[in-house]
Amino acid sequence: MSQKEFLNPTVVVDIALFTVEEGELKVLLINRDNEPFKNTRAIPGGYLLKGETTRTAALRVLREKAGIDEVYLEQLYTFDAPGRDPRGPVFSVTYMALVASPLPETKQKEGVQTPELFSVKKIPKLAFDHKEIVSYALARLQGKLEYTTIGFNVLPKFFTFSQLQNVYETILNKTLDKRNFRKKMEQLGFIKETKQVLGGMRQRPAKLYTLGK
Amino acid sequence: MSQKEFLNPTVVVDIALFTVEEGELKVLLINRDNEPFKNTRAIPGGYLLKGETTRTAALRVLREKAGIDEVYLEQLYTFDAPGRDPRGPVFSVTYMALVASPLPETKQKEGVQTPELFSVKKIPKLAFDHKEIVSYALARLQGKLEYTTIGFNVLPKFFTFSQLQNVYETILNKTLDKRNFRKKMEQLGFIKETKQVLGGMRQRPAKLYTLGK
DNA sequence: CCAAAAGTGTTGACTGTACACCCATGT
DNA sequence: ACATGGGTGTACAGTCAACACTTTTGG
Known part of the structure; x- marks a missing residue:
């Protein structure tokens, strides 16, 4: 050959x-x-x-x-x-x-x-x-x-729960229940709360989270 | 360039x-x-x-x-x-x-x-x-x-439930409950029963199944 | 009649889903 | 005070996991 x-x-x-x-x-x-x-x-x-x-x-x-x-x-x-x-x-x-x-x-x-x-x-x-x-x-x-942290790559380092939920809803192209989403994320343990909040909007400031236990 | x-x-x-x-x-x-x-x-x-x-x-x-x-x-x-x-x-x-x-x-x-x-x-x-x-x-x-029919590729065209279960147990490297496995497979709808049985062993003959609804 | 694998249901635990109201802030 | 998204719990349904005995054949 x-x-x-x-x-x-x-x-x-x-x-x-x-x-x-x-x-x-x-x-x-x-x-x-x-x-x-x-x-x-x-x-x-x-x-x-x-x-x-x-x-x-x-x-x-x-x-x-x-x-x-x-x-x-x-x-x-x-x-x-x-x-x-x-x-x-x-x-x-x-x-x-x-x-x-x-x-x-x-x-x-x-x-x-x-x-x-x-x-x-x-x-x-x-x-x-x-x-x-x-x-x-x-x-x-x-x-x-749904079983990895791949979605976090389209978010900034610190993000709110609703930003995170928005990513999931957008990628999966369906709406998710706010409370159930929160429960699932918390039990998956991908994210940890920070002491920071995101204010400056004209509503209640949102806690900021980041990736990692 | x-x-x-x-x-x-x-x-x-x-x-x-x-x-x-x-x-x-x-x-x-x-x-x-x-x-x-x-x-x-x-x-x-x-x-x-x-x-x-x-x-x-x-x-x-x-x-x-x-x-x-x-x-x-x-x-x-x-x-x-x-x-x-x-x-x-x-x-x-x-x-x-x-x-x-x-x-x-x-x-x-x-x-x-x-x-x-x-x-x-x-x-x-x-x-x-x-x-x-x-x-x-x-x-x-x-x-x-667990979510595709990939496992059927290591089986002959017609197979018994225990052969199928053996494939899953072997690939996943863990034992599975016989009744639960049967239920799950039946509801997944990957397999259909045939009229054939596999006899000739010194035990009760097993029904043969094949892939496809 | 014995050995061997085939076949079959029920229960409790857990997980997922549906759903509505109060909270904290900026304007 | 009001508009806006932030944040929280409960109840029901569906799924998963544990578990033991009877059946049918060959030897």
């Missing part, structure tokens, strides 16, 4: 980045400015470069394309269907990213389209198999929400 | 193949007959060849190395840590495979080590990061067992 028979595919990293904003679960999309799929929306992604792991490549892509530094990243799946990229065999190692809103302002850079957030309920046509990637990421996020 | 900067890694496919045999969850290992890690156990794997997807490569590897044709395959994770293969950047796209026991007899082939089943409780030192791959596969299998 000669070396020639091996397939050394080009590898790209594509990232489904979610955040919760205005009571909606949103995903970050860019507008492609190159063929193929020019002027079609896509999730941010880029080629894997020498010396990178897929994870560091994902972090670089998010920094370059969206100015995002602090982010939760989880590898999802490797998409390798033949023909998924018209240019040839390109493997996409996909990641889910979660960040707290608001995202940093992206200064308009040369040759880089400004990324935009779209509600997952109103996703436009996407390039390549990116629709499938977003669906996969969403299923994973929803699946892990 | 020149084409030279892209990393086009070599890609291998590694498979954690499980079966349930003699009340134990077993994983298929081969003995490596080449460097690196010569004479160390490893999970079956092989290079991705031109024209293959990782899935078809995994199927080919299982056919070539273990004579296995019919198999459940699920992609797990892509391992890309630098240095995971001393020869250079090699990405491993990993799969979990499940088959019913007994496995087909593997005719001893030239240059191919006979694969052997090992209890997951007694896994020897493994090559590369294969220990991590097996752990990951096991966690996935256990996690999906």
